[in-house]
Amino acid sequence: MTAPAPAFNPGSPEFLEDPYPFYKMGQAIGPIWVEQPGIWLAFGYDEITAILKDHATWSSGGGAMDAIPEDAPPPGMLFSDPPRHTRLRSLVSQAFTPRMIEQLEPRIAAIADELVSAMAQKSACDLVEELAYPLPVIVIAEILGVPAEDRAMFKKWSDEVVSTLGGGFDGQAGQVPDATFEAMREYFTRMADARRAEPRADLISGLVRAEIDGARLSFDELLQMLVLLLVAGNETTTNLIGNAVLALMEHPDQLHRIYNDPSLLPSAIEEVLRFSSPVQATARVAMRDTEVSGRTVRAGQQAVTWLAAANRDARAFPDPDTFDVGRAPNRHLAFGLGIHFCLGAPLARMEARIALGAFLAHIQRFRRADDGPLPRVPTFIMRGVRSLPITYRGR
Ligand code: HEM
Incomplete structure (x- = not known):
């Protein structure tokens, strides 16, 4: 039986403000159903897990490799399937290692402390502007090896790249304006050449050095x-930090649990990821006819997998709409699953833990500066706020 399509409009302001009633509505219809010809919407935890795990059936590139004109650049890692994906992921993993991330901890703590100390001198600020936004940009600039004097320019590029994120699933993320792309290209060409000649302990050095079976990343791939x-990495981590502070303001009982037991901080961050997922959805294309929960999906059809809906699926999480900073187990899908599982998850977790720890240590009695609706990140793929004015007492 085909259910009638309801008014499931992810582009509407109501959806951006609060998508969760829409996900409930979707789940009430079924764990997976057709929205419009050829496009399936998946809301169930088990269904989404099955799709993301089965990369042989469900392509991230949609077979795009075959359709791409010869002169167009091949898709990046996120939109590639094996064997191309395997090669790219292995190369970048050689440089982006858990050990490299771990070693960043003191430096991230110093940056977070500096940002929060500046906030503590005042009694009101925009949390996004002062902490959630600058921290990930500074960290990724340092990881890459961008010197401090180039950071403002790098931040401008980063903003332009992030602002190209559209509201749809069909485009490649980041169709960067030509002039910006050229400027970045020139800058990183120089940097890659310099690191080739004289490697340092930064990610660019690692990326130019990484190789598999004698093959390296081409410059375009780099x-x-x-x-x-x-x-x-940037927008998502900004949104995680903003969503965390917002969730704690909206659930003071949970904030007190953390004050009483700071060891809850890591699990609180997992709960923010589940409860208010920075990436709400991703998509796949079926490469052959297949079945999901008894429904037949045809080759070439697309499935939008609503990670944020799976993270509130009552079949997977008891009391899914309760924000519980001690929730265990908490096997949320906020970082995806399978071969495309977020490469930056350890970094994002560490940044959020350090940022929130510094914030809670220095900022007391924080509350929203006003009760109005907050400006939302204007795409349903992401959940976050563009600004979060707060008042507080610094210490
Ligand atoms: C809270 C922060 C973050 C969230 C919620 C997040 C979420 C995700 C999700 C859901 C995917 C899988 C998409 C799919 O399967 O289609 C993904 C992939 C990816 N993420 Fe993250 N991410 C975050 C932070 C980061 C950071 C900090 C970095 C790096 C600096 C990063 C780098 C990547 C990369 C490179 C991929 C592609 C992996 C692949 O295709 O194999 N992410 N992320």
């Missing part, structure tokens, strides 16, 4: 990887 790291 550049594409840098753009992906900016798009995938």
Whole structure:
């Protein structure tokens, strides 16, 4: 039986403000159903898990490799399937290692402390502007090896790259304006050449050095990887930090649990990821006819997998709409699953933990400066606020 399509409009302001009633509505219709010819919407935890795990059936590129004109650049890692994906992921993983992330901890703590100390001198600020936004940009600039004097320019590029994130699923993330792309290209060409000649302990050195079976990243692949790291890493981590502070203000009982037991901080961050997922959805294309929950999906059809809906699926999480900073187990899908599982998850978790820890240590009695609706990140793929004015007492 085909259910009638309801008014499921992810582009509406109501959806951006609060998508969760829409997900409930979607789940009430079924864990997966057709929205319009050829496009399936998946809301169930088990269904989405099955789709994301089965990358042989469900393509991230939609077979795009075959359709791409010869002169167009090949898709980046996020939109590639094996074997191309395997190669790109292995190369970048050689440089972007858990050990490299771990070693960043003291430096991230110093940056967070500096940002929060500046906030503590005042009694009101925009949390996004002062902490959630600058922290990930500074960190990724340092990871890449961009010197401090170039940071303002790098931040401008990063903003432009992030602002190209559209509201749809069909485009490649980040169709960067030509002039910006050229400027980045020139800058990183120089940097890559310099690191080739004289490697340092930064990610660009690692990326130019990484090789598999004698093959390295081509320069275009390197550049594409840098753009992906900016798009995938900055806005998402900003939104995680903003969503965390917002959730704690909206659930003072949970904030007190953390004050009483700071060891809850890591699990509180997992709960923010589940409850208010910075990436709400991703998409796949079926490469052959297949079945999901008894429904037949035809080759070439698309499935939008609503990660944020899966994270509120009552079949997977008891009391899914309760924000519980001690929730365990908490196997949310906020970072995806399978071969495309977020490469930056350890970094994002560490940044959020350090940022929130510094914030809670220095900022007391924080509350929203006003009760009005907050400016939302204007795409349903992401959940976050563009600004979060707060008042507080610094210490
Ligand atoms: C809270 C922060 C973040 C969230 C919620 C998040 C979420 C995700 C999700 C859901 C995917 C999988 C998409 C799919 O399967 O289609 C993904 C992939 C990816 N993420 Fe993240 N991400 C975050 C932070 C970061 C950071 C900090 C970086 C790096 C600096 C990063 C780099 C990547 C990359 C490179 C991929 C592609 C992996 C692949 O295709 O194999 N992410 N992320």
